[in-house]
Amino acid sequence: MAFLEVKNIRKTFGETAVLKGIDFTLEEGEVLSIIGSSGNGKTTLLRVLNFLERADQGKVLVDGEVIFDSDQTMDEKTIREKRLKLGMVFQNFNLFPQYTALENVALALNLREEEGLKGEKLNFFQKRAKRKEIKEKNSQIAMDILKKVGLEDKANLYPCALSGGQQQRVAIARAMALKPEILCFDEPTSALDPELTGEVLKVIKELKETSNITMIIVTHEMEFAKNISDKVLFMAEGKVEAFGSPQEIFEESNNPIVQAFLKRDWQGEQA
Amino acid sequence: MEVFWEVSLTLGAGFVTSILLFILTLAISLPLGLLMAFCSMSKIKPLRFAMKTIVWILRGTPLMLQIFAIFYLPGLLKLFVWPQMHTGWEWFDSTISTRFIAALVAFGINYAAYFSEIFRSGIENIPKGQAEAGQVLGMTKNQIFSKVIFMQVVKNILGPMSNEIITLIKDTALANTISVYELIFYSKKYMLDGLIWPVFYAGAFYLLFVGGLTLLFGWLEKKLSYYKV
Ligand SMILES: Nc1ncnc2c1ncn2[C@@H]1O[C@H](COP(=O)(O)OP(=O)(O)OP(=O)(O)O)[C@@H](O)[C@H]1O
Ligand SMILES: [Mg+2]
Numbered sequence: 111m112a113f114l115e116v117k118n119i120r121k122t123f124g125e126t127a128v129l130k131g132i133d134f135t136l137e138e139g140e141v142l143s144i145i146g147s148s149g150n151g152k153t154t155l156l157r158v159l160n161f162l163e164r165a166d167q168g169k170v171l172v173d174g175e176v177i178f179d180s181d182q183t184m185d186e187k188t189i190r191e192k193r194l195k196l197g198m199v200f201q202n203f204n205l206f207p208q209y210t211a212l213e214n215v216a217l218a219l220n221l222r223e224e225e226g227l228k229g230e231k232l233n234f235f236q237k238r239a240k241r242k243e244i245k246e247k248n249s250q251i252a253m254d255i256l257k258k259v260g261l262e263d264k265a266n267l268y269p270c271a272l273s274g275g276q277q278q279r280v281a282i283a284r285a286m287a288l289k290p291e292i293l294c295f296d297e298p299t300s301a302l303d304p305e306l307t308g309e310v311l312k313v314i315k316e317l318k319e320t321s322n323i324t325m326i327i328v329t330h331e332m333e334f335a336k337n338i339s340d341k342v343l344f345m346a347e348g349k350v351e352a353f354g355s356p357q358e359i360f361e362e363s364n365n366p367i368v369q370a371f372l373k374r375d376w377q378g379e380q381a
Numbered sequence: 382m383e384v385f386w387e388v389s390l391t392l393g394a395g396f397v398t399s400i401l402l403f404i405l406t407l408a409i410s411l412p413l414g415l416l417m418a419f420c421s422m423s424k425i426k427p428l429r430f431a432m433k434t435i436v437w438i439l440r441g442t443p444l445m446l447q448i449f450a451i452f453y454l455p456g457l458l459k460l461f462v463w464p465q466m467h468t469g470w471e472w473f474d475s476t477i478s479t480r481f482i483a484a485l486v487a488f489g490i491n492y493a494a495y496f497s498e499i500f501r502s503g504i505e506n507i508p509k510g511q512a513e514a515g516q517v518l519g520m521t522k523n524q525i526f527s528k529v530i531f532m533q534v535v536k537n538i539l540g541p542m543s544n545e546i547i548t549l550i551k552d553t554a555l556a557n558t559i560s561v562y563e564l565i566f567y568s569k570k571y572m573l574d575g576l577i578w579p580v581f582y583a584g585a586f587y588l589l590f591v592g593g594l595t596l597l598f599g600w601l602e603k604k605l606s607y608y609k610v
Contacts, residue, residue, distance in 0.1 A: 160517050186521070194519045204514035207610050208532045217528065218518035270609040288518060 111174055113138035113324060114292060119168035121154055128154045129165070130348040136341065138173075138291075139322040143335035143356075146345035147371060152328045153201075155345070156294045159326070161193045172196075172291060197290030201297045203277045205269040211280045212265040215252035215287050220244055255283045258320075259313050275306035279313050286317075293317075295327040307331070314338065332372070336360050344368050388571065388579045395564040396586045398476050399553045402485060402563060406549060409489030414496025421501055432497075439494035445555050447491055452483040452559045476562060484556040488549070495545055503538035504530065536605045543598035547591055 112135035121129040128151045136142050144152050157163045159170060161178070170178040177192040178184075184192070205214050223244045227237060256262050259279040269277050278298055285293055298314065299307035311334050317323060318338060329335050335342060335356065342359040344352040344367075352359055352368050363369065421432040439447070455461050463479035507530055515525035557566040568583040 162513055162516065190519050190521065193517065196517075198517040200510055200514065202508075202510055204508075204510035206511065206514070206529055207608050208536075218515075218520060221520055221524050221528065268608040284518070 112136060113140075113173055115169070115171040116159070117169040117171075119155065119158055119165045119170070121151075121158055121163060121165050128348050129158065132168070132345075132348075132350055134341075134343055134350060134353055136292075136324060136326070138324055140340040141318055141325045141327065141338050142341045142343060143339040144326065144328045144343045144345060145330070145332070145335055145359075145371075146351070150345045151348045152345055153296055156198065156296050156326065156328060159292075159294060160196050160198045161189050162198075194288055195291045197285035197288060197293040199278070199281050199285050199293065199295045199298050202301050203269070203274070203281045205277055205281055205284070207269050210266050210268055211256060211261060211272065211283075212249060212252050214269070214280055215255055215284045216245070216248040218284075219248040219251065219287055223248070252283070252287060255286050256280070258286075258316075259283045260309075273306060274302045275309045278302065278310045282310075282313055282317070286323075290323070292324045292326060295325065295329070297328055297330060300330060311338075332360070344371070346371075388576075388582065391567050392564060392579060392583055392586065394472075395562060395567040395583075396590075398481070398561065399550070399556075399563040399586075400590070401476070402481065402488065402553045402556060402561070403550050405485050406488040406492055406553075407546070409485070410492035410496055413489065413493035415500050417493055417497035418500035418504065421497060422504065436494045436497060439491050440498070444487070444491050444552060445558055448484055448487040448555060448559055451487040451490075452480065478561070480559045480561045481556070484559060484561050488552070488556075492545070492549060496542075499538050499541045499545065500534065503534040506537055507533050533610065536610070539598065539602055539605065543594070546598075547594055550590055550594070551587055 114136040116132055116134050119129050119132040120127070132155060134142075144155070146152055154163060158165045158168075158178075165178065165180055167180045168178070169176065169180070172195045175195075176182075177195055205211075206217065209217060224241060227240055232240065253262060253265060256265050259282055261276060261279055261283070264272060264276060264280075269280070272280065278301075282293075282298075295314070299310050302310065311331065314325070314327070315338055318325065327335070327338070337356075339356050342352075342354060342356050343350055344359060344365075346367050352363055352365050354363075359368065360372065363372075417432055417436070420428055421436065423429050423432075452463070455463065463483050465479050466474050466477045468474055511529055511533070512525050515529045520528070553563055554565040556563050557569060560566060564583050564586055565580075568580040571577075571579040
């Protein structure tokens with residue numbers, strides 16, 4: 111049994127079938143790149159995995175546990191628990207502008223722990239003291255994670271004072287803070303100026319080297335995908351057109367659709 | 382000089398009523414407006430439609446007409462009469478009259494409609510990605526609204542909100558049409574007695590108050606400028 115099992119995911123928006131039965135598996139600690147041309151449903155797949163869209167059909171299992179099953183309805187609380195197995199880094203960072211880098215990373219941790227306080231019988235002052243304790247502890251945790259993405263000196267800056275690359279690194283730290291088992295990236299560098307993509311890709315690479323986290327990365331950076339991935343999934347028209355090691359997809363594939371895409375992409379990079 | 386003091390005291394008392402109406406109207410219309418904003422963005426179609434219609438009527442007819450409707454219609458239709466305060470405190474009872482209550486209800490509802498539109502566009506202008514980022518971090522809907530969206534909305538709507546609030550203090554003058562004892566009511570009384578200048582003097586009260594509000598909103602804007610969207 112694989113660590114992540116995605117089974118027959120289908121998703122239709124109105125009349126358009128965007129995902130037409132996606133199946134794949136991934137082992138723990140593996141990095142999967144999802145490639146394919148625009149409008150093929152890559153983002154939609156990540157959004158389904160992260161409960162931002164509900165698939166019409168299909169199943170997702172992490173470590174043998176069903177986290178999504180189209181035959182079951184889950185209440186909001188269950189979804190909140192299950193979705194934390196996954197983390198998501200968005201194309202446009204989506205940092206919270208009113209919080210500093212550190213607060214962005216610590217916010218969700220604080221909220222989760224403060225929620226736990228509600229059950230305890232504490233008076234106002236005890237609660238306040240507990241909250242302060244929680245905040246201080248999580249600030250330390252957030253700081254440690256910001257160090258990992260090389261931004262400890264920017265911890266107290268607001269997103270508007272950070273470059274796009276730095277913002278995306280904060281977003282990665284924010285997702286990591288909740289210790290997801292699988293971290294998803296939706297084109298993490300495509301909103302960045304070309305000279306800023308390097309620092310973000312480097313952080314992702316370091317993440318792979320220093321932790322055992324499983325990653326799913328939707329990307330148009332073919333060189334990067336080739337280097338970092340254990341598996342590559344090529345999507346075309348809502349289906350898995352090809353799946354294999356980088357070697358198998360980039361070097362040895364004789365699938366004409368894959369070849370056409372890679373050739374065009376290669377030419378695109380030259381132009 | 383004695384006349385000036387007397388007029389000052391009378392107008393001052395009237396202005397206290399104006400400010401009371403202003404503050405209580407805000408206390409009603411801000412939360413009610415937020416609630417109406419949520420209704421007008423609801424997934425339930427009839428609710429959304431009903432709210433849009435209500436907002437259309439409230440913004441599409443003169444406030445003065447609405448004051449008349451609220452004050453006179455319940456009696457005319459024999460539905461109920463507006464309650465009268467009996468605290469034994471003469472000033473309070475004559476100020477917080479049935480008329481005051483009716484005016485307050487009219488202002489509260491009318492301003493809630495304007496505020497709801499400001500809230501709605503303020504909320505809808507927050508990029509969808511903000512709520513989604515909160516969702517994938519496991520936040521509840523309430524947490525997302527209170528910790529992520531709300532402060533951004535406040536910042537976004539501060540400008541239109543301050544315009545509307547400044548208009549409100551001047552609109553309280555309309556309450557004199559149903560004889561609420563507010564500032565313009567008293568200055569009109571002097572005018573009928575042949576004393577013209579108090580009505581211009583009354584203008585100075587509004588001017589001073591609006592000056593204070595302008596400073597307050599300027600300060601708030603500065604406080605919220607520590608970040609940009
Ligand atoms: N909420 C939605 N409502 C309707 N159609 C949608 C919605 N979201 C996505 N689509 C459609 O689904 C298709 C796939 O979109 P998706 O964003 O998943 O593609 P993608 O592979 O990520 O493309 P890109 O490389 O440009 O990011 C597109 O045709 C898009 O218009
Ligand atoms: Mg996409």
